[in-house]
Amino acid sequence: MAVSTWTVDELCKSISVGLQNLFPEEIWVRGQIVGLTRSQAGHLYFDLIEPEATNRKANSKMSIVAFKGQLNSIQSVLKKLGNLTLEDGIEVRIRGRVSYYAPQGRIQFIMSGVDPQYTLGHLAAERDQVLRTLASEGLLELNKSLPLPMLPLRIGLVTSDGSAAYNDFVNELLTSRYPFKIILVDARVQGSEAESAIVNALETIAHEEVDVIAVVRGGGAKTDLLAFDLESVARAIANCPKPVFVGIGHETDRSITDEVAHTSVKTPTACAVALIEQVNNFEVFLGRLSSSIANKAQQRLARANETLENSGGRIAKARTVIQTQDDRLAEFSTALTRFSNRALEQAKKRVQAATDLQRAFHPLQVLRRGFSITRDENGSILKDDAPPGTQLITETFGATISSQVTTSSRKETQ
């Protein structure tokens, strides 16, 4: 039997019928969204690949189309049940039918429904995994451990220039009474470029002379904020050498960025308010400090005055002491003269007395009173009897008399 030849039309119809037979009903398929585009007609196109195949060549790929008519209900289900939107990179479980699109000669999956819980579960699981990794490396506390400058007036701002978030944040700061200086590093904060834009912006601003870095973004669907759950963004914040404040307008969950930031608040405005508060705290602190300094100065002055008054008393005392000592020295001087004179007087008197005594017993004085001294021939003073014939020499006060013993007799009383 000769091999039959098909027309293209016949072939396409046959494939189409074959597919319908193979997939008679709608099926569920799961995978990761890549290459999401929206046509001018309002249809949404993307490819589904095996998850995490983004960076290498996908081995399997399915073209997906969500026609405008279905898209609204799909989007409202996503929004209502998960605050999600269809974005590149997210994992989805979608419902639809497999069909062959003959005009372009390709098989495509016509999407009719979506399972938001699947995406939510995946996002949560990914988020948990990233959080665990960050926690195990100590990155959750790293930026929090940086000391917050007391006066954070130089703000490095990472956000999309001209966005509502930018305006809210900047207006709040500029209408405060403090001279904030804002250095903006423009960064896309949504979509596939957000990851590298935020990471690069943080690296750039970290080298500027800023006290604090603020990363802000307005609210949006959970999938709009995917960049703030990314490990690379979290690492950039954790390792930033300056304290990072984040104000991402999300309604319920905290993002991973919130977990690693130094300070996390709900909105860009709240972020500005937190910074204003910090400056205000410093102003209050300064106020307290200055009144405390004034008080201390007063106390010191009072003490100094007291000391001075005491010193006055001591000076007066010093004068009294000098006077007392002066009087004492005068007394010493007088006493010295008196005692030395008296001692001399007494000494003189003793000498005089001795002289008088000596004079009183002098032989001449005795002779003067009528006594005489008799010596024998040898000149010895005669105190006892002498034999008759002994030559005597008697000395009186007025003369020397020679005589001879005639008789001599001893006194009975001797």
Place this chain on the structure above:
Amino acid sequence: MTNDEQSYVNAISEIEEILRSLDTENVDIDRLATDVQKAAELIDFCRDRLAAAQTEVERIVSAFDEK
């Protein structure tokens, strides 16, 4: 001990000691002149010290009053 090393308090004690020895019945006349001389020197020394202290106190007080 030289005059510079001599302290006022020690000088006063020494004067008192000499005066006590002079204020007795039996003063040693051999030492009298020496003792009196010594006491007079010590009294002069104390007077000088006292005068210097007074001058210094007055100088400090007047400098203080000018402030």
